[in-house]
Amino acid sequence: MSPSLSPTRLTLLTLLSATTLYLFYKSHRRLLHRLKTFKTLNPDPRGKIFFISQTSTSKGLAQRLHNLLTLNNLPFDLIDPKDYEPEDLCKETLVLVIASTWENGEPPQNGAFLVNWVNESAEDFRVGAALLVKCKFAVFGVGSRAYGETFNAVGKGLSGNLRKLGAKELLEICEGDVDGGDLDKVFDGWSQKVVEALTDNLKENGVYFGNLNGVDGEASDEEEYDDEDDEEGENGGESELVDLEDIAGKGPSRRKEMVEAKANGELNGVTGKKAMVTPVIRANLEKQGYKVIGSHSGVKLCRWTKSQLRGRGGCYKHSFYGIESHRCMEATPSLACANKCVFCWRHHTNPVGKSWQWKMDDPLEIVNTAIELHTKMIRQMKGVPGKY
Numbered sequence: 001m002s003p004s005l006s007p008t009r010l011t012l013l014t015l016l017s018a019t020t021l022y023l024f025y026k027s028h029r030r031l032l033h034r035l036k037t038f039k040t041l042n043p044d045p046r047g048k049i050f051f052i053s054q055t056s057t058s059k060g061l062a063q064r065l066h067n068l069l070t071l072n073n074l075p076f077d078l079i080d081p082k083d084y085e086p087e088d089l090c091k092e093t094l095v096l097v098i099a100s101t102w103e104n105g106e107p108p109q110n111g112a113f114l115v116n117w118v119n120e121s122a123e124d125f126r127v128g129a130a131l132l133v134k135c136k137f138a139v140f141g142v143g144s145r146a147y148g149e150t151f152n153a154v155g156k157g158l159s160g161n162l163r164k165l166g167a168k169e170l171l172e173i174c175e176g177d178v179d180g181g182d183l184d185k186v187f188d189g190w191s192q193k194v195v196e197a198l199t200d201n202l203k204e205n206g207v208y209f210g211n212l213n214g215v216d217g218e219a220s221d222e223e224e225y226d227d228e229d230d231e232e233g234e235n236g237g238e239s240e241l242v243d244l245e246d247i248a249g250k251g252p253s254r255r256k257e258m259v260e261a262k263a264n265g266e267l268n269g270v271t272g273k274k275a276m277v278t279p280v281i282r283a284n285l286e287k288q289g290y291k292v293i294g295s296h297s298g299v300k301l302c303r304w305t306k307s308q309l310r311g312r313g314g315c316y317k318h319s320f321y322g323i324e325s326h327r328c329m330e331a332t333p334s335l336a337c338a339n340k341c342v343f344c345w346r347h348h349t350n351p352v353g354k355s356w357q358w359k360m361d362d363p364l365e366i367v368n369t370a371i372e373l374h375t376k377m378i379r380q381m382k383g384v385p386g387k388y
């Protein structure tokens with residue numbers, strides 16, 4: 001045997017080849033992961049112009065803005081919101097809205113669904129304040145000052161609620177008055193400012209709207225790659241946390257559900273129930289550690305129960321009245337008991353006065369989930385081995 005093929009060298013050579021192959025495989029996976037992340041974060045690199053319009057005044061203005069942006073090489077899609085799925089807003093990075101207001105401060109028909117979705121989401125604590133964090137927006141309101149308090153109510157409401165959902169203003173809202181005699185001049189001035197804001201960004205950052213004032217469309221260092229994700233992928237397992245971007249727009253949407261319900265004659269309060277958990281809400285709740293039950297409830301141990309189980313003090317019920325609600329699930333598990341020691345959003349969002357219509361379909365499942373969470377917690381505290 002030649003010295004170059006001695007067993008030690010052979011082993012070394014094999015090890016080196018295996019390492020090279022492994023590194024190649026890892027870098028390939030890393031590249032795939034980056035591509036996937038980039039796609040998720042930048043599903044559509046074009047901006048959107050929405051027109052919310054009844055008699056085409058706002059639609060005409062939106063078309064004018066679209067032409068101006070195109071002339072300046074700023075790629076935008078002109079969108080009629082009646083053809084748009086609001087849950088896709090989570091994927092947008094730049095949104096311009098031209099919105100008129102009608103009777104009693106209501107939106108025109110073509111934008112009613114989108115406007116209601118934004119308004120309801122902004123008031124729904126389960127949705128969270130970071131839903132549209134990647135999005136920059138600007139609103140131009142079309143209305144008449146003659147209507148007093150409701151002057152441009154739709155534009156103003158949208159602007160405030162988009163902010164509540166985490167979107168950032170590219171420009172402050174601009175309010176056009178159709179009876180003021182200067183609507184075109186005001187609109188053209190605002191449009192020019194939009195172009196300037198976008199082209200300034202293009203000069204500074206090399207992109208016309210990604211990374212606007214620090215809002216980045218690219219993955220951050222932490223997000224870029226996580227070896228644990230990789231291991232999960234390798235094991236063929238699924239991550240328990242569902243990423244908002246992964247789920248948004250993929251599950252059954254609220255608009256689709258409504259269309260289907262209408263086709264089945266189920267709407268208008270006859271037998272129709274509004275789904276409580278849209279894909280966006282579900283993803284948010286699961287990220288917060290809730291177990292979502294049916295389309296109506298989410299359950300997780302309340303922080304006081306956890307604290308009490310850890311011997312760090314309980315809630316006011318214990319301090320003031322000595323009620324040991326953290327032990328309730330051990331003794332006589334019931335829905336009433338679950339209410340005491342699990343946080344179930346039903347009890348924090350009284351539907352009275354809200355448009356939600358729902359009832360509790362699976363009380364048993366709520367209790368069982370509460371018992372399961374409680375038991376897991378206690379086993380964990382006692383150091384019982386197992387997967388929690």
Ligand SMILES: Cc1cc2nc3c(=O)[nH]c(=O)nc-3n(C[C@H](O)[C@H](O)[C@H](O)COP(=O)(O)O)c2cc1C
Nearest residue numbers: 053054055056057058100102143144147150151152
């Ligand atoms: C019946 C009616 C009600 C209106 N109510 C309001 C209102 O509450 N607030 C407002 O700012 N403008 C109001 N306007 C003015 C409209 O917003 C205005 O006519 C606008 O140009 C309509 O734009 P659009 O064609 O894009 O829908 C109202 C107009 C009409 C005809």
